[in-house]
Amino acid sequence: MKDLSSVEVDLTSKKEALQETLQKLVEAEIRRDADAAIEFFADSAIVQPSDMPQIQGAKAQYELYKEFFKMPYSSFDSQSTYFELDSTGEMAYDTGWNQFVFPGPDGDMEVKGKYLAVLKFIGDRWKVVALSFNNDQPST
Numbered sequence: 001m002k003d004l005s006s007v008e009v010d011l012t013s014k015k016e017a018l019q020e021t022l023q024k025l026v027e028a029e030i031r032r033d034a035d036a037a038i039e040f041f042a043d044s045a046i047v048q049p050s051d052m053p054q055i056q057g058a059k060a061q062y063e064l065y066k067e068f069f070k071m072p073y074s075s076f077d078s079q080s081t082y083f084e085l086d087s088t089g090e091m092a093y094d095t096g097w098n099q100f101v102f103p104g105p106d107g108d109m110e111v112k113g114k115y116l117a118v119l120k121f122i123g124d125r126w127k128v129v130a131l132s133f134n135n136d137q138p139s140t
Contacts, residue, residue, distance in 0.1 A: 014089040014121065019080075021119070021126040022094060026078045034065035042120065042127040050113065050134035074108070075101040078115070092119045092126070098133065112136045 021040060028036035041058045048054045055064060078098035085092045093116065100111040115133035119126045 009087070009089040011085060011089050014085055017121075018083060018085065018092055018094075018119065018126050022080045022083070025128075029065075029078060030076055032069035034062055034069060037065055038062045040126070040128055042122060042129045045128050046130045048130075048132040071100070072102060073100040074103050075099075090121045092121075093117065094119065 025037060025040040028040070038058055038061060041061050043058050044056065045058060045061055046054060046056050047061050047064065049064060055061065076098070078096060080094050080096040082096075083092055083094040095116050096114065098113050098115060102109045102111065113133055113135040115131065117128050117132075118130040120129045121127075
């Protein structure tokens with residue numbers, strides 16, 4: 001068995017890489033770029049979308065992105081509000097908010113929500129292995 005007490009983990013660089021990953025993922029989502037966004041998901045990622053059955057796999061997430069990006073929203077934003085790494089620097093979770101703005105005949109409608117993502121350091125980068133998101137408002 002390997003003596004883990006002698007292994008030094010550079011958590012600072014892992015945190016910086018995680019912040020960069022989270023930012024680039026949001027930027028891809030804002031651009032509605034499914035090809036770029038899916039690069040941040042593990043092949044076996046589990047995703048629990050709001051008001052939908054759970055999906056699994058990067059291909060299923062890619063198809064979900066393509067459908068989401070067809071929605072007639074005028075803007076989208078998302079921000080991480082808290083993340084934490086485990087002591088090995090191999091797993092992390094991230095929580096945050098998201099907001100869609102949909103134009104309507106009576107003005108813009110804002111749809112606010114939240115998410116919880118679990119990420120794993122795979123190879124040389126962070127990948128989403130689980131994601132759950134839902135809206136703050138009740139579904140209609």
